[in-house]
Amino acid sequence: MGQDPGLRRLALGTLLAAYPGPVPPDWAVDLLADGLAGHTLFGTNIHDPAQVAAATAALRAGRPDVIVAIDEEGGDVTRLAHATGSPYPGNAALGTVDDPELTRQVYAAIGAELAALGVTLDLAPTVDVNTADENPVIGTRSFGADPKRVAVHSAAAVTGLQATGVAACAKHFPGHGATVADSHHELPTVDVPPAVLRERDLPPFAAVVDAGVRAVMTAHIRVPALTGDGPATFSRAVLHDLLRVEYGFTGAVITDALEMKGAVLAAGGVGTGAVRALAAGADLLCIGARVDAELVESVAAEIVAAIGDGRLARERVEEAAGRTAALAAASGPTGAPPPAADGLGYAAALRAVRVEGDLTRSAAPLVVQVHATSTIAEGRVPWGLGPHLAAGIEQARAVAGETDPEQLRRLAGDRPVVLVGRHLHRLPGARELMEALAATHQVTVVEMGWPGAWRPGAARAFVATYGASHANGRAAAQTLGLTA
Template identity: 90%
Template sequence: MGLDPGLRRLALGTLLAAYAGPVPPDWAVDLLADGLAGHTLFGTNVHDPAQVAASTAALRAGRPDVILAIDEEGGDVTRLAHATGSPYPGNAALGAVDDPDLTRQVYAAIGGELAALGLTLDLAPTVDVNTADENPVIGTRSFGADPKRVAVHSAAAVAGLQSAGVAACAKHFPGHGATVADSHHELPTVDVPPAVLRERDLPPFAAVVDAGVRAVMTAHIRVPALTGDGPATFSRAVLVDLLRDEYGFTGAVITDALEMKGAALAAGGVGPAAVRALAAGADLLCIGAKVDAALVELVAAEIVAGIGDGRLDRARVEEAAGRTAALAAWTGPADGPAPVAADLGYAAALRAVHVEGDLTAAGAPLVVQVHATSTIAEGRVPWGLGPHLPADVAQARAVAGETDPAELRGLAGDRPVVLVGRHLHRLPGARELVEALAATHPVTVVEMGWPAAWRPAGARAFVATYGASHANGRAAAKVLGLTD
């Protein structure tokens, strides 16, 4: 016997799916007609602007009020520019500049691009306060380590996005910035009392609620004092008592991807995770990136079963579907996005570059890029100075812990060395590599990740870009005098 059509449609109205490839498959459009809330587009769905616009038009043909979401944070997390790197700096750079109006302008520009392509929801900004230098998943996605500064810029980002008619989704509630584990792979724990969260992690969320943010995304993190043994995504104390009752949020609560280990392992699968998230107060359930029709139907069936066996109250699911429908129906100002200043992102990235020490080493350098892995959130996006360097600038690559410093000394000869890395302070073998080179050559370190307290012994200069976007790389090359 099939699902009750009314209950199936109700369940589908709480789900945000995804599909593979540049062309929406028939099932992705058909499920929208059946009531599916929408889809998230990932890098695999993005080839060029015309193709993305055609995709969103095809999806909207399934149902006009579909939610079309994307993770477009600027900086290190970009889907539209995954092939080249974002033309905008990310949050850490904007926080370093500390000009809220600039933050608003950058996010308005991002929102304008999304709106022009038919996208309606940006799963941004990240408003986590990055208080842990070792944080493997937030880092440069954060506006900084100071709650007040992060709050101001978070509100500015929301205002910018929504001024372009694209709904903003602040993430990751109640704060992912103090974690030293990645919730894509495990369930991180933040073992602090609620009073610490209110002082350290929650001010940015209060600010975005006041700014009228349309959506808030949950974090797959465990805060034992509030969530017990499970993640915040499954915690009514977090999603209802804290977010709605204490902070007054009335928009849609969106889950982080339920396929992530921080949720799926805790619940015993994506279907049970969906039931638990809805019961806790979530409204729109992001299934993840690896989705097909069978998985959507499985999750919908589990929600319907949850209503039948008492794990879910039907009224709760109706409330969730109603909030999701309200998010889908929201539209921004009729006058559309404001004009964008030429080279806005590059100019912003240039303002963010911070130099410590002396950049005047004589001679054209050897530019060495140290290999760094990417997180699932970032994806494999090009980074570094390479695309911005003239052909006559010598370049090399190194792997920390594997490349012999003597090999790089031989390549450098009498030239100074510019060593470019991401999160060098926590990359095994990177500190030793840098300091071994600095013992024999003038070395300038360009840190394109989160700049921690560590500074390499013997280095002539330390340059922090606060991100590794295309704009950040171009700005660093300019400051170093390697390009006009």
Template identity: 85%
Template sequence: MGLDPGLRRLALGTLLAAYPGPVPPDWAVDLLAEGLAGHTLFGTNVHDPAQMAATTAALRAGRPDVLVAIDEEGGDVTRLAHATGSPYPGNAALGAVDDPTLTRQVYAAIGAELAALGINLDLAPTVDVNTADENPVIGTRSFGADPVRVAVHSAAAVVGLQSAGVAACAKHFPGHGATVADSHYELPTVDVPPAVLRQRDLPPFAAVVDAGVRAVMTAHIRVPALTGDGPATFSRAVLVDLLRTEYGFSGAVITDALEMKGAASAAGGVGPAAVRALAAGADLLCIGAKVDADLVEHVAEEIVAALTDGRLDRARVEEAAGRAAELAASTGAAASATGTPDGLGYAAALRAVRVEGDVTGLTAPLVVQVHAASTIAEGRVPWGLGPHLAGAEVVRAVAGETDPAELRRLAGERPIVLVGRHLHRLPGARELVDALAATHPVTVVEMGWPGAWRPTGARAFVTTYGASHANGRAAAQVLGLAG
């Protein structure tokens, strides 16, 4: 016996699915006609603007009021420019510049690009306060370590995005910035009292609620004083008592991807995670990136079963589906376009570069790019100075496995420019830099979160606050190496 059609449609109305490839398969469109709230697009779904416009048109043929979501943060997290790197700097660079008007302009430009392609929900901005230099998943996705500065720029980003008719989704509530674990792989714990969260992590969320943000994304983090042994995604104390009652948020609560270990492992699978999130007060459930028709049906079946046996209250699920529908209906009313200034992102990235030391005289250097793994959030996006250089040799090195003597031999009389991401926490990187700088003129370019470490003996330390295409071009220009 099949599912009750009315309950199945209700359950589907709370789900944000995904599909593989550049062309939506029939099942992905059919599910929209049957009530699915929408789909999230990832890099594998993106080839070029014409294809993207065709994709969103195909999805709207399934249902006109579909939610088409994407993670487009600028900086290190981009789906539209995953093949080349984003033409916009990310949040850390914008926070370093500390010009809220610029932040609003950059996010308005991103929003205009998304709206033109038919995308109406951006799973951005990240409004976490990155207070842990060792944070492996937030870092340059954050506007900084100061709650006041992060709050100001978070609000500016929301206003910019939503001025283009694209709903913003502030993430990750109640704050992922103090973690030293990645919730894609495990459940991080932030063991602090609520008073610390209110002072350190929550001011940006208060600011975006005041700015009218349409959606807030949950964090798969454990805050024992509030969430007990489970993640915030499953906590009514977080999603209802704190976010809705204390902070007055009335929009849609979206979960981070339920396929992530921080949620799925805590619940015993994606389906049970969906039920627990809905019961806690979430409205729109992001299933994840690796989704097929069977998984969507499985999650819908779990929700219907919970409605049938009383684990979920029907009024709660109707409220969730209603908020998801309201979110879709709230998009598309863009303000009159004023146009994006030419080169906005590159000019912003240039303003963010910080130089400690002397970067003159870097004629035809040996550029050493130190390998850095990407996070799941970032994906494998090209980075570095290579595409922006004129007359410089680029070699790649693995910290901890590369002989400094070999790099010195390759450099000869030339200076060395060593480029890395998060060098302060990359095993072997500090030792490699210090060994090279002991006998050679070395300039270090840090394209990740900089931390407090500075190399011994280096001629200069350059911080870009991100590794987007724009950040790379800006660094090459500051070093006098741009082609």
């Protein structure tokens, strides 16, 4: 007996896929005509604005109400500007400035650009409260460590974004900010009672629900008191009892990528994870970045099989597809042109820079950038002071724990040193490198990640940018007097 085409279409209506390259392949468009909810755009899909607009138009030819999603957070997580770095600072910088109107304006500018390109859903803002300095995946993506401040800015971000016709998706429920593991690679645990979540992690989600956020993304984190041994993505206690009933959210619940190890390891496969997420109360299932027609069909077939064998109630899948359809109907391009490049993001990044110590120096410095890896969420996006430095200012690269400090001392000669890094406080060998240089040279440390509590005692100055976007790099160079 063949598969029920009605059930296949129903299952497809809960899936958010992706495709490779700048031009949507035929299968990606054909599946939309068959009922697929939509696609997420990644950096590999993006070359320039005209190409992105053509791609989203091709997707709409498959079905006019397609959901076109993207991770455009500004700051360290950008897809549109993956080749250069974002012209906007991220949440940590905006939270440091602590001007909610500025946060609204920045997100409205991002939303207007997305809308003009045909994107209908921004998988932003990140509303996690970053209470762990060692958090490897949130950090500068968070508005800060204070729940009240994060709540205010989260609501402002949602308001600014959704005013442009682009749906916002607050993430990662019920809060990824206290983790010290990356759910792209493993299943992190937040072992606290629900009362702690309500006081520390959940206020921003309450604020965005009140602000009318259209979507909330689940976290692949384990909260034993609520989720048992599995992640929140598969927990009805989290997605239904907490988010729907207690917090009154009526929009679409979107899963974080089901290909992530935090989900796959817990479920035993993407298809099984899709069934478990739907059963728990999720509506739109983000499959991930590495997707082809075969994977989409296999996940849809698993959902259909689960309806057939009783693991999933058809009514639950119909509810999920209905909420997804409502999300698609409520979002869409407004036709408004994007705002002029008026320097909003660069001015905002400059306001976020914090300086401790003395920046005066006797000569132009040697700028040393310390190598830092990127998370999967960030991707390999250029960062640092390099593009913003005046002619004649020499740069060098260093690898903490590997580069010989004496080599850098010789290169610097009589010049002071500006040491630029990301998350230096948790980068093995970085402190030792800084201290070795400071023993013989005037050193200014520029921290472009989450600064944490550590300060380099031997350095003459410590500069925190609260992010590593193109805007943050320019702001740091300007603050140090190193621009042309």
